[in-house]
Amino acid sequence: MADDYIIRTEGLTKQFKGFVAVRDVTLNVRRGTIHALIGPNGAGKTTVFNLVTKFLEPSAGRIVYNGDDITGSKPADIALKGMVRSFQISAVFPHLSVLENVRIALQRPTGLSFRFWKPDSVLDGLNDKARTLLRDVGLEEFEPVMAGELPYGRKRALEIATTLALDPELMLLDEPMAGMGHEDISRVSALIKTVAKNRTVLMVEHNLNVVSDLSDTITVLQRGEILAEGTYDEVSANPDVREAYMGTGHD
Numbered sequence: 001m002a003d004d005y006i007i008r009t010e011g012l013t014k015q016f017k018g019f020v021a022v023r024d025v026t027l028n029v030r031r032g033t034i035h036a037l038i039g040p041n042g043a044g045k046t047t048v049f050n051l052v053t054k055f056l057e058p059s060a061g062r063i064v065y066n067g068d069d070i071t072g073s074k075p076a077d078i079a080l081k082g083m084v085r086s087f088q089i090s091a092v093f094p095h096l097s098v099l100e101n102v103r104i105a106l107q108r109p110t111g112l113s114f115r116f117w118k119p120d121s122v123l124d125g126l127n128d129k130a131r132t133l134l135r136d137v138g139l140e141e142f143e144p145v146m147a148g149e150l151p152y153g154r155k156r157a158l159e160i161a162t163t164l165a166l167d168p169e170l171m172l173l174d175e176p177m178a179g180m181g182h183e184d185i186s187r188v189s190a191l192i193k194t195v196a197k198n199r200t201v202l203m204v205e206h207n208l209n210v211v212s213d214l215s216d217t218i219t220v221l222q223r224g225e226i227l228a229e230g231t232y233d234e235v236s237a238n239p240d241v242r243e244a245y246m247g248t249g250h251d
């Protein structure tokens, strides 16, 4: 049933001055799952993400979100419909406290407009909601800390909190583990599992341990095209995928 899929792309293609970065990508992301997009450098993962979130216009193909054709929509329109990309839209303001960052995020109807001019009394009313979000991402002790002073992994957790403030139905995570050490990776992985419980997550991630631990479905891209799709066990046993990653797929 079409409704099983929160987002579908049909024949998605993107050319940059004649170079085909993404070719005929038909992606189906099942509602309520964690779906990872992986592939070697230059495979087209970021371009697919930019197309899905409308930061780029496709050269051909269609994008359907919750049954609506959003191929011609603007990023702000799709954010309003519940598709929110983390680590891009959710800027963290370094000179504001952790709590203030989440309060401001709670003020954003689309994730794209910022309202600094609200009186303090209105912002104070948001404290309870902000504190709940901080607890969800394990940052309650960091509430008064300036965001710019947070350790790296905690900053990413704050970014997730500011994204969750928009209550997205589909959350897109762009390399959530980039630049993190082991400890942060385990904490942020656990966090993603928790926040994915009542929403859908589509993520681009290079760390294959994380991908295997978190993902229900994995789509492997290579040179702009889908090479394989399935569970981690399925794609990691696929000779074409092994060849693409390690050059050891076919004997």
Ligand SMILES: Nc1ncnc2c1ncn2[C@@H]1O[C@H](COP(=O)(O)OP(=O)(O)OP(=O)(O)O)[C@@H](O)[C@H]1O
Pocket: 016, 019, 020, 021, 039, 040, 041, 042, 043, 044, 045, 046, 047, 048
């Ligand atoms: N704006 C652009 N203009 C021209 N070529 C581009 C542009 N954006 C991406 N490309 C090219 O398209 C291809 C796919 O790039 P993309 O960034 O989507 O890959 P990726 O899988 O995200 O790679 P990485 O893992 O290195 O981030 C690359 O060859 C890249 O050089």
